[in-house]
Amino acid sequence: MAFEETKSKAKAKVASWYAETRKLEAELTGAKAKLKALQASDKLVDKIGDIPLIGEHTEFIQQQMDAYVAEAQADVDSTEAELLVVRSKLETAKTAKEAVDNVSDTVDNVKDGWNQMSADASAKISETADSVSDSAKKSSKKAQKKVKGN
Numbered sequence: 001m002a003f004e005e006t007k008s009k010a011k012a013k014v015a016s017w018y019a020e021t022r023k024l025e026a027e028l029t030g031a032k033a034k035l036k037a038l039q040a041s042d043k044l045v046d047k048i049g050d051i052p053l054i055g056e057h058t059e060f061i062q063q064q065m066d067a068y069v070a071e072a073q074a075d076v077d078s079t080e081a082e083l084l085v086v087r088s089k090l091e092t093a094k095t096a097k098e099a100v101d102n103v104s105d106t107v108d109n110v111k112d113g114w115n116q117m118s119a120d121a122s123a124k125i126s127e128t129a130d131s132v133s134d135s136a137k138k139s140s141k142k143a144q145k146k147v148k149g150n
Contacts (some may be wrong), residue, residue, distance in 0.1 A: 003104040007009035017090035024083040035072040042069050065148050 022143040049055040058131055 003107060004099070005105055006100050007097075010093070010100045013093040014090065014097050017086060017093050020086045021083065021090050024079060024086055028076065028079045029081055030075045035069070037074050038065070038069045038072045041065060075084065 042062075045058060045062050045065045049058045
């Protein structure tokens with residue numbers, strides 16, 4: 001029973017890290033889309049800044065867009081880093097689960113072997129006991145015949 005509980009916990013850990021991986025992959029996709037949109041907007045603001053008379057009034061907007069792009073890039077970078085950590089934990093959990101499964105299988109094989117060996121030994125002991133009993137009966141009959149004959 002202890003192995004079944006351990007196997008269940010290992011399986012749950014793998015499922016948990018897999019779910020976290022999928023969640024972060026979705027977050028990363030969204031963060032990259034946001035970054036791409038902000039970078040496109042930043043380029044547009046830069047082009048507007050090149051227009052005479054209008055451009056001189058867009059410096060604040062350009063600075064704000066640069067800040068948004070930097071923030072979005074930081075979000076992408078941190079999500080990628082977190083995803084790497086979670087993927088590593090997922091692989092570790094998978095390896096641990098495989099080890100638990102292998103140990104459990106080995107224990108099951110040992111139990112099966114022990115049970116088979118015990119059954120074989122019991123059968124041999126029973127055969128030997130029957131043989132000894134038969135020999136004893138034959139010897140007893142011979143002894144009784146000798147006693148009656150004398």
